[in-house]
Each structure stands twice: as structure tokens, then as C-alpha cells.
Amino acid sequence: MNRLWPEPTRVLVVEDDQATARIIQARLEMEGLIVFLAANGVDGLDILHREAIDLVTTDLMMPAMNGFRLVQEIRDLPPPKGRVPILLISSNQNEQDMVRCLAAGADDYMTKPISAQVLVERLWRMHQRARSSS
Amino acid sequence: MHLQPERVLQILIWGSLVLAAFLGALVVLGAWIQYQQDRLNRRRIERFQAWEQDLARYLFSTEGEPRPFPEVAPEDKRLFQRFLARYHATLAGQEAEALKALYLRLGVLDSLPRRLHHRLATVRAQAAQEVAAFRLEDHLGLVVPLLDDPVPYVAHLAAQALARSGDLRFARPVMDWVLREERYQRERLLRVLEGFGPGLLPWLETHLDSPEADPESWVLFALLAASLRHRESAPRLLQLIHSPSVDIQASALKALAALADPLTYPQIEPLAHHGAWPVRAQAAKALGLVGGPDAIPALIALTSDPVYEVRRNAAQGMADLGHAGTEALTWLAEDPAADRFARDIARERLEWADERGHL
Numbered sequence: 355m356n357r358l359w360p361e362p363t364r365v366l367v368v369e370d371d372q373a374t375a376r377i378i379q380a381r382l383e384m385e386g387l388i389v390f391l392a393a394n395g396v397d398g399l400d401i402l403h404r405e406a407i408d409l410v411t412t413d414l415m416m417p418a419m420n421g422f423r424l425v426q427e428i429r430d431l432p433p434p435k436g437r438v439p440i441l442l443i444s445s446n447q448n449e450q451d452m453v454r455c456l457a458a459g460a461d462d463y464m465t466k467p468i469s470a471q472v473l474v475e476r477l478w479r480m481h482q483r484a485r486s487s488s
Numbered sequence: 489m490h491l492q493p494e495r496v497l498q499i500l501i502w503g504s505l506v507l508a509a510f511l512g513a514l515v516v517l518g519a520w521i522q523y524q525q526d527r528l529n530r531r532r533i534e535r536f537q538a539w540e541q542d543l544a545r546y547l548f549s550t551e552g553e554p555r556p557f558p559e560v561a562p563e564d565k566r567l568f569q570r571f572l573a574r575y576h577a578t579l580a581g582q583e584a585e586a587l588k589a590l591y592l593r594l595g596v597l598d599s600l601p602r603r604l605h606h607r608l609a610t611v612r613a614q615a616a617q618e619v620a621a622f623r624l625e626d627h628l629g630l631v632v633p634l635l636d637d638p639v640p641y642v643a644h645l646a647a648q649a650l651a652r653s654g655d656l657r658f659a660r661p662v663m664d665w666v667l668r669e670e671r672y673q674r675e676r677l678l679r680v681l682e683g684f685g686p687g688l689l690p691w692l693e694t695h696l697d698s699p700e701a702d703p704e705s706w707v708l709f710a711l712l713a714a715s716l717r718h719r720e721s722a723p724r725l726l727q728l729i730h731s732p733s734v735d736i737q738a739s740a741l742k743a744l745a746a747l748a749d750p751l752t753y754p755q756i757e758p759l760a761h762h763g764a765w766p767v768r769a770q771a772a773k774a775l776g777l778v779g780g781p782d783a784i785p786a787l788i789a790l791t792s793d794p795v796y797e798v799r800r801n802a803a804q805g806m807a808d809l810g811h812a813g814t815e816a817l818t819w820l821a822e823d824p825a826a827d828r829f830a831r832d833i834a835r836e837r838l839e840w841a842d843e844r845g846h847l
Contacts, residue, residue, distance in 0.1 A: 371574075371578070373540070373574040373575060373578070374575075374578045376540055376544070377540075377543070377544065377547070377575065377578070377579070380544030380547075380548060381544075381547075381548055384548050445577060466577055466578055466580075467576075467577060467578055467579050467580035467584060468578065468579065468580055468581075469579070469580045469581025469582065469583065469584075470547070470548070470579070470581070470582075470583055471581060471582060472581065
């Protein structure tokens with residue numbers, strides 16, 4: 355499917371596993387997106403403050419600041435940064451965690467292992483929704 | 489025996505020299521080992537970085553284009569297996585299939601049966617992981633004996649590999665392994681069983697002995713129904729809340745709370761008066777989730793329970809109900825005629841919610 359991402363679309367990928375982060379980065383760059391990598395929530399928040407980020411994907415379990423806290427911190431920011439669409443990725447299939455994250459303000463949730471194609475599709479839909487609502 | 493002073497001096501000098509030479513040799517050996525490790529690490533990093541780029545090109549090549557991946561040198565095969573293993577828990581779908589194709593290209597499949605019985609636990613463990621990661625269905629049978637492996641993590645990986653296949657032919661040996669493990673590991677064991685997916689629950693219902701004969705398996709059944717939110721298990725869970733085992737009752741209540749079906753409320757409510765506090769504590773958790781605001785009178789009654797855990801769960805259950813629950817808690821906290829236990833726990837929960845900005 356051909357998606358026409360508006361240029362430039364910046365995605366923040368917060369993931370402590372470098373291998374996973376780089377493979378996600380490669381796939382998103384193939385879509386023409388600009389990718390920023392952060393190894394934990396603290397670094398991710400720092401990048402979010404500095405850059406005009408359009409989408410965030412974050413792992414749930416991370417050192418320093420986990421994905422759940424990161425979602426809360428982002429949602430506490432004033433708009434537009436506080437409204438950036440967030441996709442949570444976790445290796446944990448616990449439904450309660452999913453509900454907690456969605457309740458904290460995440461827009462969507464995926465559990466590992468993930469299909470890169472599905473990931474891109476979800477990001478696309480989140481981005482479309484955010485654009486139509488803004 | 490009497491030694492001349494010159495002789496003693498000579499012995500001391502030679503002894504010191506030998507000791508110094510020995511220590512020097514140790515230092516050189518240590519440095520050499522360190523050098524070799526650094527060299528291997530550098531090589532690993534260099535290879536991994538190159539393969540990462542190759543892998544991205546290989547996985548995400550446009551449809552119709554050939555998937556290029558450079559040949560892996562024979563001396564790098566072990567390293568490449570480790571590289572591929574890093575992605576097994578991460579990638580699914582087309583990418584997982586492409587990874588499998590890459591793994592099969594390595595030509596290490598022939599050695600898999602031998603490696604599954606290798607004397608080194610690390611080799612056995614990696615072989616079991618390969619079976620799981622690359623979904624090598626033909627080799628699953630060879631993994632079963634590893635459930636009896638003397639090294640616990642090898643047995644654990646074997647159970648994971650069998651469960652992740654989703655093949656219920658392996659449900660019995662995996663369940664037997666789970667029941668041999670320590671109970672304090674229940675959460676880890678549940679994560680393994682979840683690998684089978686929801687299909688395991690009907691299998692358990694038909695294959696387990698009665699709850700009286702095999703209570704631990706039924707506890708696992710209930711906890712699994714909870715974590716998988718398996719609605720079809722509700723009728724059995726409603727039977728299990730009347731089991732003579734407190735552990736089964738509490739677990740079944742936990743599952744019913746997770747399913748949050750309001751139709752089950754009338755059957756859950758009487759358990760708020762159960763003689764065993766773990767059942768009352770779980771009932772306190774379940775009532776609000778299942779009954780919603782209608783559960784408030786029952787929850788208020790539980791806030792004066794003699795056991796702290798029951799009171800805490802009841803108050804938390806009310807706090808989770810939102811406005812109606814918070815209002816009831818505020819009324820309890822401020823009512824001088826209310827039970828002292830109930831008043832204290834209501835105040836505690838309100839403060840707790842206030843500190844977190846939930847009010």
C-alpha cells in the first residue's frame with residue numbers, strides 16, 4: 355500500500371533493545387520518515403522537548419523511565435507536544451498492562467513479536483487520525 | 489638441619505625470582521586472555537553492525553525484488569546464529585518468515601538433534617531456542633526430553649519452545665513440567681502456558697482431573713483464563729468458586745473479575761461473606777469490577793472486615809468506580825458513626841488517590 359506521509363514526518367522510537375530499535379528505524383526510514391532513537395523514557399522526553407515529533411513509539415519495559423511513565427509525562431505536557439500520538443510496544447501480553455497504558459493516554463498498543471508492516475500501518479492510521487482531529 | 493646464612497639468602501633470592509616469574513606469567517596470560525576477548529568482541533560488534541545493515545535491506549526489500557544477503561563465512565556461523573536469535577522475540581509476520589529462511593540457509597539444521605543433546609547446557613539451551621524462534625515443527629518432538637533437563641533454564645526454554653508452537657500434543661508434558669516446578673514461580677510458569685494461546689483452556693477442561701484431585705492445575709486454569717480473558721471459561725469458573733479449595737476459589741474469582749461480566753455478579757456477591765479471608769479479599773476486588781456502582785453497598789460492608797487486605801481491596805474497588813465510589817468513601821471517612829476500620833481505610837484510600845491526582 356502506498357502511503358503519502360507529509361514531509362517531514364518525525365518519529366521518536368523509544369526502545370532499550372538496540373537491535374529492535376535499529377530494525378524499526380530501518381523500516382520507518384524506508385517509508386521516508388525521519389527517525390529519532392532513544393534508549394529510555396528520559397532520553398525520549400528530552401528529544402521530544404527539542405524536536406517537533408509527530409509520532410512516538412515506545413517500549414513498555416525500559417530502565418530509567420518505563421513506557422507507562424513516559425506516556426504520562428508526555429500527556430502532562432501542553433499541546434501540541436502533549437497530544438502527540440503514542441504507540442506502545444511491549445513484550446508483555448498482559449491485558450491489564452494494555453488497559454493501564456491506554457488509560458494513561460497511549461493511542462494504541464502492540465505486543466512483540468511485531469510485524470513491521472502492521473507497525474507502519476498503525477502509525478499511519480494514528481497519524482491520519484491526529485491530522486484529521488487537529 | 490643447619491643451613492649457612494649464604495645458602496638461606498640464595499634460596500630466598502631464587503624463591504623470589506621464581507615467584508616473580510610466576511606472577512609475571514600470570515599477568516601476561518591475563519593480558520593475553522583479555523586481548524583475545526577484546527578482539528572477539530570487536531569482531532562481534534563489527535560483524536553485527538554489518539549484518540544489521542544487510543538484514544534491513546534483506547527484510548525490507550520491495551516486493552518482487554530478490555532478497556539479498558551476503559554469504560556468511562563458515563567461521564562466523566555460530567556468531568550469525570546469535571545475531572539472528574536477537575530478533576526472534578521481536579519480529580513477526582513476513583519478517584519472521586524471512587528470518588527463518590536466513591536461518592535455514594546457514595545449514596545448521598542438520599546438527600540440531602545433536603545440539604539438543606549436547607553435554608553443554610548453553611548449547612542445549614540455544615538449540616531449544618532455535619526450535620522456538622524459527623518454529624521448527626519437525627524438531628519439537630526432540631525438545632520434549634529437555635523438560636527433564638537437570639539445568640532448570642534449559643528445561644524452561646524447552647517448555648517455552650513447546651508452548652509457543654501452540655501444538656496441544658505437547659500440552660500434557662508441559663503441564664507435567666509446570667506442576668513439578670516450585671509454586672513461587674507461578675507467574676513465570678503462566679507466561680509459558682500462555683504460549684499455547686486460548687486453545688489450552690478447553691484442553692485443560694477436558695484433560696484435567698477433578699479439582700479435588702488436582703487443585704494446582706485448576707488454579708493455573710483459572711489464572712490462565714484471567715490473563716487470557718477467556719470468556720468461554722466463565723461457566724467453569726462459576727463452578728470453581730464453589731470448590732472446597734480456597735486457592736481455587738480465589739483464583740476463579742480473580743478470573744471472573746478479569747472477565748467483568750455483570751451477569752455473574754449475583755454468584756460472586758455471596759462470597760463477600762466467605763469464611764476464608766483470601767476469598768473475601770478477591771471478592772472485594774471482583775465486586776466493583778463486575779457489578780459497577782451496584783456493588784457499593786457490598787463493598788462498604790467489606791470495609792469493616794477484620795482483615796486489612798479485604799478492607800484495602802474493598803476501598804480500592806470503590807475508588808476505582810469513579811465518582812459514585814469516591815462519594816461513598818468520602819461519606820465513610822467523614823461519618824463519625826461509621827465503623828472505625830471502615831473510616832480509617834476510607835481515609836487512607838482517599839489520601840492515596842489524592843496524592844496521585846486521582847481525585
